[in-house]
Amino acid sequence: xxxxxxxxxxxxxxxxxxxxxxxxxxxxxxxxxxxxxxxxxxxxxxxxxxxxxxxxxxxxxxxxxxxxxxxxxxxxxxxxxxxxxxxxxxxxxxxxxxxxxxxxxxxxxxxxxxxxxxxxxxxxxxxxxxxxxxxxxxxxxxxxxxxxxxxxxxxxxxxxxxxxxxxxxxxxxxxxxxxxxxxxxxxxxxxxxxxxxxxxxxxxxxxxxxxxxxxxxxxxxxxxxxxxxxxxxxxxxxxxxxxxxxxxxxxxxxxxxxxxxxxxxxxxxxxxxxxxxxxxxxxxxxxxxxxxxxxxxxxxxxxxxxxxxxxxxxxxxxxxxxxxxxxxxxxxxxxxxxxxxxxxxxxxxxxxxxxxxxxxxxxxxxxxxxxxxxxxxxxxxxxxxxxxxxxxxxxxxxxxxxxxxxxxx
Numbered sequence: 430x431x432x433x434x435x436x437x438x439x440x441x442x443x444x445x446x447x448x449x450x451x452x453x454x455x456x457x458x459x460x461x462x463x464x465x466x467x468x469x470x471x472x473x474x475x476x477x478x479x480x481x482x483x484x485x486x487x488x489x490x491x492x493x494x495x496x497x498x499x500x501x502x503x504x505x506x507x508x509x510x511x512x513x514x515x516x517x518x519x520x521x522x523x524x525x526x527x528x529x530x531x532x533x534x535x536x537x538x539x540x541x542x543x544x545x546x547x548x549x550x551x552x553x554x555x556x557x558x559x560x561x562x563x564x565x566x567x568x569x570x571x572x573x574x575x576x577x578x579x580x581x582x583x584x585x586x587x588x589x590x591x592x593x594x595x596x597x598x599x600x601x602x603x604x605x606x607x608x609x610x611x612x613x614x615x616x617x618x619x620x621x622x623x624x625x626x627x628x629x630x631x632x633x634x635x636x637x638x639x640x641x642x643x644x645x646x647x648x649x650x651x652x653x654x655x656x657x658x659x660x661x662x663x664x665x666x667x668x669x670x671x672x673x674x675x676x677x678x679x680x681x682x683x684x685x686x687x688x689x690x691x692x693x694x695x696x697x698x699x700x701x702x703x704x705x706x707x708x709x710x711x712x713x714x715x716x717x718x719x720x721x722x723x724x725x726x727x728x729x730x731x732x733x734x735x736x737x738x739x740x741x742x743x744x745x746x747x748x749x750x751x752x753x754x755x756x757x758x759x760x761x762x763x764x765x766x767x768x769x770x771x772x773x774x775x776x777x778x779x780x781x782x783x784x785x786x787x788x789x790x791x792x793x794x795x796x797x798x799x800x801x802x803x804x805x806x807x808x809x810x811x812x813x814x815x816x817x818x819x820x821x822x823x824x825x826x827x828x829x830x831x832x833x834x835x836x837x838x
Contacts, residue, residue, distance in 0.1 A: 430458050430459070430526040430527055430817075430831070431458070431459045431461075431522065431524065431525045431526045432447050432450075432453055432458050432459065432460045432461070432525065432526065432527045432528075432529060432530050432707035432831065433461050433463055433480075433519070433521060433525040433527070433529065433531045434449065434453075434460055434462050434477075434552075435463040435464075435517060435529065435530055435531060435534040435538055436448050436462075436463070436464050436531035436533060436534055437465055437482055437484055437509075437513060437531070437533045437534055438465075438533050438746075438822075439680070440468075440471075440507055440680065440746075441554075441680060441744040441746040441747065442531065442533060442554065443462075443464045443468045444471060444652035444746060445460065445466075445469065445473055445554060445649070445650050445651060445652055446462060446464075446531070446552075446626060446650070446748055447472065447474075447475035447477065447653035448650050448651045448652050448653040448654075448824060449552065449650040449651055449823075449824050450462050450472075450475060450477045450653070451475050451476060451477070451528075451653045452650070452825070452827075452828055453824075453827070453828055453831065454476060454477065454829050455699075456828050456832075457684035459478070460477050460478065461474075461477065461479065461480050461520075461525075462478070462479055462480070463476045463480045463482060463516075463520040463521075463534075464482060465477070465481070465482050466479075466481040466482070466483075466486065466622045467485075467500075469481065472706070473739065474653070474655075475653035476653075480504055480519075480520040480631065481516075481520070481621055481788070482513065482516035482517070482520065483512050483515070483516045484509055484512050484513055484516060485509070486680070487645075490606065492722045494575075496801075502639070502765070503524070506592055507592050509598055510537075510592055510596050510629050511595065512534075513537055513596060514537050514596040514597065514599055514600035515599075515600070515603070516532060516600060516626055517537055517538060517600075517700050518541060518600060518603060518604065518768070520741035521545060523542055523546060524616070524822040525545070526547065526716075527547060527549065527550070527552075527831060527834055528541065528542050528545075528547055528548075528549035529549070529550050529551075529552045529831070530542075530549055530550070530551055530552065530554045531551075531552060531553065531554065531828075532555050532557055532808075533621055535551055535553075535612065536589060536590075536593040536597070536601055536615070537596060537644060538595060539614055539615070539618050539623075539763075540597055540600050540601055540604065540606070540614065541600070541604070543567065543606065543614075544604035544605070544606050545599070547740060548605030548834040549622055549623075550625075550626065550827070550831065550834060551571070551623065551624065551626065552625075552626055552628060552631065552650075552827055553625055553626070553627050553628065554627075554628050554745050554746075555627075555629075555636070555766050556627060556629070556634055556764060557585075558581050558582070558625070558640060559578075559581075559582025559583050559585075559586065559645060560578065560579060560582060560605075560637035560640060561575035561576070561578050561579045561637070561639050562575075562578065562637045562638070562639070563578055563634075563637075563769075564577075564578045564580050564582070564769075565578075565581050565585040565768040566766040567585070567586070567630070567724070567765050567766055567769075568581060568769075571772075574790045579639075585618055586615065586757055587612065590610075590611040590612040590615060591611075593611045594610070594611045596599065597611045597614070605709065610633050619641070622642060622643040623642065623643060624643045624644075624645070624824060624826050624830060625645070625809075626645050626648045626823070626826075626827050626830060627644070627645065627647065628648070628649050628650045628823045629646065629648070629745065629749060630646075630649055630752070630814070630817065630821055631646050631648070631700075631747070631772075631817070632752070632777070632817035632818055633748075633752060633773050633774070633777065633814065634646065640642055640695040647821065647822075647827070648818065648821025648822060648823035648825040648826070649749050649818065649821070650755065650823045650824040650827065651696050651728075651730065651750075651753075651824075651837060652728075652730075652746070654728045654730055654731070658728055658730070658731060659731075660727060660731050660732060661724070661727065663722065663724075664706070664722065664724060664727060664732065664806075667704075667706070668735050668755030670738070671702075671704050672696060672703075672704060673676070673721070673736055673737040674704035674706050674720075674736060674737060675701075675703050675704070675705045675706070675736065675737050675738045675739070675740060675798050675802065676705070676706045676708065676732070676733065676736050676738070676739045676740065676741075677694045677698075677706070677707050677708070677714070677740040677741075678707065678709075678710050678714065678740070678741055678747075679688075679710050679714065679737075679741070679742045679761070679763070679786075680710050680741070680742050680747055684833055686704075686714075687775075688715075690714045691707060691714050691715045691716040691723075692716070692786075693709065693790070693791050693794065694707055694714065694716055694721075694740075694794070695707075695716035695717065695718050695721055696791045696795075697722075697794035697795040697798060698718075698720065698795075698798070699718070700791065700792070700795035701795045701798050701799040702799075703737065703798060703799075703802060704720040704721070704731070705720065705721045705722070706721075706722050706723075706724060706736070707721060707722070707723045707724070708723075708725070708726075708727070709723065709724070709725055710769060711717050714723060729747065729750040729751075729754075730750060730753070730754075731752055733750055733753075733754035733756055733758070734754045734755070736754070736756050737756075737757075737801070737802045738756060738757045738758070738759055738798055738801035738802050739751040739754075739756055739757070739758055739759070739760040740757065740758075740794070740797075740798060741760065741761040741771045742760075742762060742763050742767055742786070743757075743760040743762055743767040743768070743771035743783070744766075744767055744770070745756075745766060745770055746769060748760070748770040748773075749818075751774075751811075752774065752779055752811060752814050752815060752818065753812075753815055753818050753819075754815065755808070755811045755815035755816075755833075756803070756808070756810035756811055757779060757780060757781070757801040757802070757804070757807035757811050758774045758779060758780035758781070758802050758811070759780065759781050759784065759794070759797045759798055760774055760775070760780050760781070760783045760784070761783070761784045761785075761786050761789055761794075762783055762785070762786065763786040768783065771783035775812060777808045777814060778806060778807065778810035779807060779811040779814055780801075780811075780834065781797045781800050781801050782806075782808070782809065784797055784815070789834065800801055800823055820829055
């Protein structure tokens, strides 16, 4: 079958789908990854066809420390969505048999699937459907109680509907379909029991008991890594040269703050008496010192098992990769769903208490990394979660669902 795997956002919103796409390709399907242009090389490296979306992956990210807060984030999201509809339609124009839709592409993808008369499947990296068991993933991570959590989740859906209203209207007009409200389309999809497979571990977020049928938690699908991949020689040499180091990286967050973060990280490591690996990321974080190594992009799956702890922004992918390695986390959430994942890591006892990025200081970071390395219970619980994750195969479950969708084609 010809599969369009549609996602949009930052690196963490795209990279896991390269591994999922590779798995589906291995099952004999033709897979095209539909994503922002910035990820063309990522798709090529995993052997997938690539179809570009005309959106900036930074479109929904407010700078770390920005004073714009929620209103700025919503404005950026609206601008991002405004360009997304035409991009999805252009990418689908050559044809397909099945659409796989991420959290970011589903609200418009539903209209596309209807117009093209194609089966589609949700492949989500975040639990976005309302539940009594936890608050909306983009909402700070603090529980509002069972009624409040569910109500806040429903309100969040309405906000998402409003953000997509204009883009959906234009998309339906382009596709020759009559206008329908975004809320009505979402509710129709829900009533039909649209299947959504969630690519995170039950060890971190068990399936909520009040979710409807068709919503499944199947385990992670991981970024594609070539079978012959090796860590860079300088990284391997550094790992061999002393005790396991602490990793510090903020992924696609904190753009423009690399110099400050580098100084802060090196001093915190010095105070804690630990070696460190600093990943540049979008911030451009670098540090100097005999016990510090600055690196670019490397496979987290290959690096993290060798570490004493991981300091990260608590994006869904990095949080999962740290847990998969059985290594304690020091979560430093910045925005969006990051406080949610930071809270989940702490709840299962695999992380220190989250440190708010806005409150990050040398002393606080030093104390947190010291705790992460010295508190053996954190590593014990992280390893227990890693064993549970090893029993899951999210990509295989998606492949089974795709086969079932395409049974009549």
